[in-house]
Amino acid sequence: MESPDLILSVRQLTKSYPSGREKLTILHDLDLDVRTGEMVAITGPSGIGKTTLLNIIGTLDHADSGQILIQEVDPTTMSDGALSRFRAEKLGFVFQFHYLLPEFTALENVMIPARILEWDRQEMIQRARELLNAVGVVDREHHKPATLSGGERQRVAIARALMNRPALVLADEPTGNLDPENGQRLVELIHSLRDTFNQSFLIATHSRSLAAACDRTIQLRKVT
Numbered sequence: 001m002e003s004p005d006l007i008l009s010v011r012q013l014t015k016s017y018p019s020g021r022e023k024l025t026i027l028h029d030l031d032l033d034v035r036t037g038e039m040v041a042i043t044g045p046s047g048i049g050k051t052t053l054l055n056i057i058g059t060l061d062h063a064d065s066g067q068i069l070i071q072e073v074d075p076t077t078m079s080d081g082a083l084s085r086f087r088a089e090k091l092g093f094v095f096q097f098h099y100l101l102p103e104f105t106a107l108e109n110v111m112i113p114a115r116i117l118e119w120d121r122q123e124m125i126q127r128a129r130e131l132l133n134a135v136g137v138v139d140r141e142h143h144k145p146a147t148l149s150g151g152e153r154q155r156v157a158i159a160r161a162l163m164n165r166p167a168l169v170l171a172d173e174p175t176g177n178l179d180p181e182n183g184q185r186l187v188e189l190i191h192s193l194r195d196t197f198n199q200s201f202l203i204a205t206h207s208r209s210l211a212a213a214c215d216r217t218i219q220l221r222k223v224t
Helices: 050-057 080-090 106-116 121-134 150-162 180-197 208-213
Strands: 006-019 022-035 039-043 065-070 091-094 168-172 200-204 216-219
Touching (some): 006 050, 006 200, 022 050, 050 168, 080 091, 080 106, 150 180, 180 208
Parallel strands (some): 091 168, 168 200
Antiparallel strands (some): 006 065
């Protein structure tokens, strides 16, 4: 039996893509663990497979072989409906580009994951405001994304990722679209959120400061 604080267990994960008459192997026999409250950075050059790895763990893509367990559950065995609910309950996503819905306010964007799980409206509002306060933009809750700065939009996106109290947040280059000053502020914010909520993060990044703020760094190398 796995350790009770083990959030993610990846074993012998392999992924290839067609390349002409051959296959291009991106990930080969990869093993990875993430524990409760742990921040783990995935580093490596562009095209090495960081985003592919996050997409597979996030159940947005499929591996060729290997096993993924999230809190000891294998999501690949689920029906589409069960998988959608599992993803909404257990995983949060933060991307390089915030992907906020432009017609919704910051508060409404943060509430979207809870709408999928049909939370009570007042509970949704209370939780969303708590998170906007935690990321430092509660005073912007009624503003739409077009009126927010890049740093503010990414803070709202992080709050949205935390809305359903996920077991694991997957972040793909979360500072990649920010200037150095706002990027550093986001690094400090993610670290603070880990400490406040005991939240687990798996972060693909080129940022040295973000990788240094994590508990461990896993560097992907070209498959030979």
